[in-house]
Amino acid sequence: MHVFSKYADRRSSILLVAATLLVLRSRIYTFPRDLIARLTFAARRGQLTDDELAEALQQVYTEEKDGSKTLLVSYRNRLSKVPIRPTPLKKFQEDKKYFPLLTASSQAKPNVDRSFVRQLRAILFRIAFPKLRSKETLIVLLHSFFLVLRTVLSVGVARLDGVIVRDLIRADGKGFLKGLALWFLLAIPSTYTNSMIRHLQSKLSLRLRSRLTRYINDLYLSSAPDLRYYRSGLDGIDQYITADVDAWGEALSGLYGNLLKPSLDMVLFTSQLSRTLGVRGTVLLFCNYYATVTILRAVTPAFGKLAAAEARLEGEYRAGVGRVGRESEEVAFYNGGAREKAILSRVYQTLMNHVDSIYKIRIGYEWIEDYVIKYLWSAAGYGLIAVPLLFTRRRRTLGVQTSEAERQGGPGVTEEPDDAVAGRTETYISNRRLLLSLADAGGRLMYAYKDLLELAGLTARLYTLLSTLHSLPPLSSVSSTDSAPENADAIVLSHVDIGVPASGAGHPHDEDEISLGGDAIVDIEEVALQSLDSTSVGGNAQHPPLVRDLSMVLKQGEHLMITGSNGVGKTSVARVLAGLWPPQNGSAGTVSRPKDGDAEDTSASCPRKAVFVVPQRAYMVAGTLLDQVIYPESFAEFATSGRSLTELEEILKMVHLAYLPAREGGWRARKEWRDVLSGGEKQRMAMARVFYHRPKFAILDECTSAVSSDVEGRMYEHAKTLGITLITISLRPSLMKYHTQLLTLAGDGSARWTLSRVGTPEERMGIDREIAALESKLAEVGKWEQRVQELDGLLSAQESMDNAGPADEDAVVV
Numbered sequence: 001m002h003v004f005s006k007y008a009d010r011r012s013s014i015l016l017v018a019a020t021l022l023v024l025r026s027r028i029y030t031f032p033r034d035l036i037a038r039l040t041f042a043a044r045r046g047q048l049t050d051d052e053l054a055e056a057l058q059q060v061y062t063e064e065k066d067g068s069k070t071l072l073v074s075y076r077n078r079l080s081k082v083p084i085r086p087t088p089l090k091k092f093q094e095d096k097k098y099f100p101l102l103t104a105s106s107q108a109k110p111n112v113d114r115s116f117v118r119q120l121r122a123i124l125f126r127i128a129f130p131k132l133r134s135k136e137t138l139i140v141l142l143h144s145f146f147l148v149l150r151t152v153l154s155v156g157v158a159r160l161d162g163v164i165v166r167d168l169i170r171a172d173g174k175g176f177l178k179g180l181a182l183w184f185l186l187a188i189p190s191t192y193t194n195s196m197i198r199h200l201q202s203k204l205s206l207r208l209r210s211r212l213t214r215y216i217n218d219l220y221l222s223s224a225p226d227l228r229y230y231r232s233g234l235d236g237i238d239q240y241i242t243a244d245v246d247a248w249g250e251a252l253s254g255l256y257g258n259l260l261k262p263s264l265d266m267v268l269f270t271s272q273l274s275r276t277l278g279v280r281g282t283v284l285l286f287c288n289y290y291a292t293v294t295i296l297r298a299v300t301p302a303f304g305k306l307a308a309a310e311a312r313l314e315g316e317y318r319a320g321v322g323r324v325g326r327e328s329e330e331v332a333f334y335n336g337g338a339r340e341k342a343i344l345s346r347v348y349q350t351l352m353n354h355v356d357s358i359y360k361i362r363i364g365y366e367w368i369e370d371y372v373i374k375y376l377w378s379a380a381g382y383g384l385i386a387v388p389l390l391f392t393r394r395r396r397t398l399g400v401q402t403s404e405a406e407r408q409g410g411p412g413v414t415e416e417p418d419d420a421v422a423g424r425t426e427t428y429i430s431n432r433r434l435l436l437s438l439a440d441a442g443g444r445l446m447y448a449y450k451d452l453l454e455l456a457g458l459t460a461r462l463y464t465l466l467s468t469l470h471s472l473p474p475l476s477s478v479s480s481t482d483s484a485p486e487n488a489d490a491i492v493l494s495h496v497d498i499g500v501p502a503s504g505a506g507h508p509h510d511e512d513e514i515s516l517g518g519d520a521i522v523d524i525e526e527v528a529l530q531s532l533d534s535t536s537v538g539g540n541a542q543h544p545p546l547v548r549d550l551s552m553v554l555k556q557g558e559h560l561m562i563t564g565s566n567g568v569g570k571t572s573v574a575r576v577l578a579g580l581w582p583p584q585n586g587s588a589g590t591v592s593r594p595k596d597g598d599a600e601d602t603s604a605s606c607p608r609k610a611v612f613v614v615p616q617r618a619y620m621v622a623g624t625l626l627d628q629v630i631y632p633e634s635f636a637e638f639a640t641s642g643r644s645l646t647e648l649e650e651i652l653k654m655v656h657l658a659y660l661p662a663r664e665g666g667w668r669a670r671k672e673w674r675d676v677l678s679g680g681e682k683q684r685m686a687m688a689r690v691f692y693h694r695p696k697f698a699i700l701d702e703c704t705s706a707v708s709s710d711v712e713g714r715m716y717e718h719a720k721t722l723g724i725t726l727i728t729i730s731l732r733p734s735l736m737k738y739h740t741q742l743l744t745l746a747g748d749g750s751a752r753w754t755l756s757r758v759g760t761p762e763e764r765m766g767i768d769r770e771i772a773a774l775e776s777k778l779a780e781v782g783k784w785e786q787r788v789q790e791l792d793g794l795l796s797a798q799e800s801m802d803n804a805g806p807a808d809e810d811a812v813v814v
């Protein structure tokens with residue numbers, strides 16, 4: 001019986017544990033899993049409630065098993081899913097050889113030359129059209145079809161035009177009406193073709209932009225160790241990635257239409273005309289083309305260079321406006337509006353001078369262009385039409401429209417003068433229309449040359465961006481494998497020189513000036529990037545080391561404080577530890593640190609990061625309140641990690657921000673957090689991230705300077721209880737008690753350093769007590785000074801009384 005009851009007891013306790021686990025499990029998983037299921041269902045349904053939409057917006061991405069992502073885009077209560085496949089690393093490695101850096105001589109000025117063709121080929125066939133069978137190819141084919149159709153229809157319209165006028169002159173009412181009906185019929189496909197050409201051109205431009213943007217974003221926003229966004233060094237990179245990519249897509253898709261259609265027109269119209277004009281006329285026509293091209297080439301300005309310079313100046317202006325927007329509060333505190341306006345006005349004026357000078361250049365060019373294309377070509381056209389009409393009497397030579405039956409003397413054909421005039425008019429009208437179309441096609445080809453030059457300028461900009469990003473040397477500064485097993489969980493620095501790495505990597509700073517004539521002098525960027533090789537991150541004559549020959553082993557649980565005066569290189573040490581800067585002495589110095597998320601460190605489903613840095617300036621990401629805590633993790637990762645909102649609430653409580661969700665309207669609230677949160681709140685939020693990610697080592701770079709010291713202390717203690725090893729950069733001696741080692745940087749220009757033990761906890765607390773005693777004594781200084789002044793006053797009063805004594809006596813005597 002006893003055994004039985006014992007058995008029953010055990011069973012009930014097992015049941016109890018199982019039930020508790022189930023409840024806990026549901027508590028942990030309910031929020032994210034439900035959310036994903038609901039959203040997927042809602043997305044399939046198409047229509048979403050406001051709440052679901054807000055959740056979808058928070059979600060942004062869902063991750064697929066194969067590494068691809070599904071972007072959730074909301075539009076009018078609907079959610080569409082856009083699959084996004086990240087560009088594989090292998091593709092970047094393969095592409096690298098197609099994007100060698102441009103040397104100063106080979107890059108030179110953007111022009112339609114071999115260098116341009118090479119750059120365009122690399123961008124087109126490695127990025128824009130990587131495969132023959134793609135949607136872009138289909139669009140190009142469709143576009144080409146409509147362009148050909150448009151040319152064929154133009155010939156039809158020209159012929160019909162002639163027939164209608166002929167019938168009118170013949171006073172053939174029936175024929176005229178028939179022609180008019182045909183005219184309306186032909187107008188249907190003609191107009192549809194026009195709008196399809198425009199639509200497909202825009203579509204192609206959009207597709208090109210998307211392809212390039214995705215590729216560039218994947219390359220640019222590369223994770224550690226590449227960190228290309230941190231190291232690109234290109235000024236105004238936002239202009240490259242946004243406006244330049246867009247302008248390039250538009251220029252290329254527009255150019256295709258502007259080249260293909262006029263070329264086809266030229267061939268077709270010339271062949272049509274040659275039937276009327278004969279050999280002599282056709283030869284004259286070609287002489288006309290040749291003369292026109294020669295004249296226009298001679299007077300065409302350097303549109304490529306001008307376009308590149310304009311894009312750069314636009315970028316500078318854009319960056320200036322963005323800076324004021326970002327730092328608006330700081331500018332407002334200084335009341336710096338007038339100063340900022342002056343800076344922006346100057347940049348804007350430079351841009352305007354440049355644009356204005358382009359317009360001025362265009363006056364002369366377009367004047368000659370119009371004169372040649374419209375008037376010279378038309379005059380040549382008249383002359384060519386006149387040849388058969390004036391010098392050939394025989395009727396057979398008159399009409400391309402006159403059928404064989406008519407020539408054989410078919411019905412309706414008479415030798416009456418009226419018919420002869422009608423026939424000539426028909427020929428004239430058709431030929432004139434063809435010639436006008438020819439002039440138009442020629443003009444467009446000439447304009448296309450100008451567009452081609454502008455495309456060369458934009459291509460040079462894009463190529464500069466791509467080649468700079470591709471050519472950044474690998475950042476192999478930090479190895480994640482430890483040579484010594486006893487240091488498997490430690491950060492080890494061995495003979496490391498720390499200093500500012502060589503700059504110039506990828507900076508198109510070398511500038512060349514071209515004169516546009518008149519008052520305009522424009523800087524053209526000249527990219528001299530040869531210096532960008534892996535050796536450039538080594539020694540740097542301009543920047544001597546800030547810290548020389550630094551060697552130390554920092555084991556988990558050994559908390560380090562780095563101190564030293566301002567500008568001595570404390571943050572630079574953090575940069576090297578985080579892998580942002582390589583050791584300045586190259587491979588002579590080595591840095592190793594534990595790997596991210598070792599198996600034994602995994603708590604639940606979230607592996608621990610090895611090193612997590614909280615920088616001096618607190619960064620707030622665009623997104624919800626929840627995104628602020630989990631950054632850089634995405635909501636999708638949070639949702640699948642199994643962690644709960646309750647956990648986040650606990651973390652906020654720990655950093656004394658528990659009131660935020662209620663105050664700001666919940667976890668899904670989206671605000672400009674940079675402005676909404678105070679300086680101290682932002683710093684506490686940054687600490688919340690540390691508690692969320694629970695890294696093995698946390699580098700805290702003066703990130704609690706605006707937090708009250710009692711909260712600061714509690715946060716430090718909590719970090720330690722979570723098993724986080726602290727590396728604190730600070731000038732506050734009160735923080736020393738939380739650390740076991742002290743790295744002091746000399747700050748006398750010698751790049752020396754000392755590493756000392758802070759002592760036992762009692763000693764550390766003793767230091768703290770001593771500091772507190774000194775601080776309280778310092779607080780008394782004011783009072784003592786006041787007392788000294790009082791005593792001084794008393795003494796001087798006494799002295800003056802002593803001095804005044806005999807005088808008074810004298811006075812008494814008197």
Ligand SMILES: Nc1ncnc2c1ncn2[C@@H]1O[C@H](COP(=O)(O)OP(=O)(O)OP(=O)(O)O)[C@@H](O)[C@H]1O
Pocket residue numbers: 500546565566567568569570571572573
């Ligand atoms: N990207 C850079 N380019 C040029 N110089 C730099 C760069 N980053 C840092 N420096 C210089 O390196 C020196 C050390 O900078 P660091 O940020 O490490 O100083 P710090 O000791 O952290 O100073 P503080 O206590 O003021 O934060 C400074 O003189 C700084 O001007």
